[in-house]
Amino acid sequence: MAQDEVNGCKLLVIGGSAGSLEVLLQVFPHLRKDLAFPIVVIMHRKAAAESTLEDLLNSKTQLKVKEADDKETIRPGVIYIAPADYHVLIEKDGTLSLDASEKINYCRPAIDITFETAADSLGPALTCLLLSGANADGANGLRSAASLGARILIQDPTTSDVSYMPQAGLAAVKSATVLAIKEISGTINSL
């Protein structure tokens, strides 16, 4: 199957940990206003400092940024941020579910869970992007997403503040597209 088949992206899930906020701050200002799909961002963060992350990201893009709500229908052009201390799952009816179950890879939200459930719901219509980070969360999710036909993008470990997470992602999905920071927004805009 040709990679660029007219098989439009229906959802982009971005996962990241240490060193990934800086990447989002660089990428978000360049995202096109008329993005035809939603973005869900899973960032590891401390339970405190609730809304400041949304505020910060909101100031960097013309797209709407909001914290993900339980059973919310995801809409094109909106960026949903995982709330602290909840996993975010993508349902087949195009809604989000929150989940306060056990931590995965010592993380809640865990990137793996969102990648896996999104891939189960959307298959090839999903794009996953894994950024800088200091643990291996996301790698298993990328593997199962790739097996279901999702498109896999990984930040170039050599341009990552902390290379462990993207390296683990690459080890899991060797065919992933590797992107330098400055290539990320252009790639997203043309999904």
Added chain:
Amino acid sequence: MDSKGVKDEEMELLVADLLEVYGYDFTNYARASLKRRLNRLYALDGFPSFAEFRYRIKSDPDYLKRFVEEITVNVTEMFRDPQFYKKLREEVLPVLATYPLIRIWHAGCSTGEEVYSMAIVLSEMGLLQKSLLYATDLNPDVLEVARTGIYSLNHMKLHSENYIASGGTKDFSSYYTAKYDRAKFKDSLKGKMIYATHNLVSDKSFNEFQLILCRNVLIYFDKDLQEKVLHLFDQSLEQLGFLALGSKETIRFSGIATKYKQLEGEKVWRKTK
């Protein structure tokens, strides 16, 4: 999930079996989470095929107990979301203190950590003796843990930090006795607790309360079931009573919303009509 796991149509078969054989109704559980937990258990217990998984659940009531315990989420902690307990201490319980008898329902209480948290706050406010804490869950095994009040000593550091952040000023360790790796909470906290199985999906209202807590339970339900359960709470709540939900749960989109007013900053609503 990959091909080795439980597929969507297999999940629906299990849901139908559980209702038919045992009366457990998972029909309106949010699917992504349910499927993930089914797959987790399926992998954990090493079933060679879905058929064997299904057969074991249908034919082995002992395994069913494990199944229900693993499929439902039993993650909880004492003084979870300390700011919420602060709100209870400062704004909710002082109102209830004026009542001759305080009836509280912890719905979906799991292993009871939040029930003990409530008992501690009530005792510090001198209200425990005139309170009744009803605590229910669909799973009898977690209620057994709650009745004993014995928890892992490892968790006490977190619980103690939460307690202090919630406005607690006593020495938290005075509420339990430590033995080996366990912490056993004092019997004086347990006297007013009443534990019983109750399934929010299928069971009816059983009393009237001034405060209902159901935190991080509704997120596992679909919208229809959330609505149904909120109506059950509404029926079970006295006029001017309080309803407390988890930090990402809301009554905002529900039919009962117009009868309630939210307390500022927390997921607590007061029934005003």
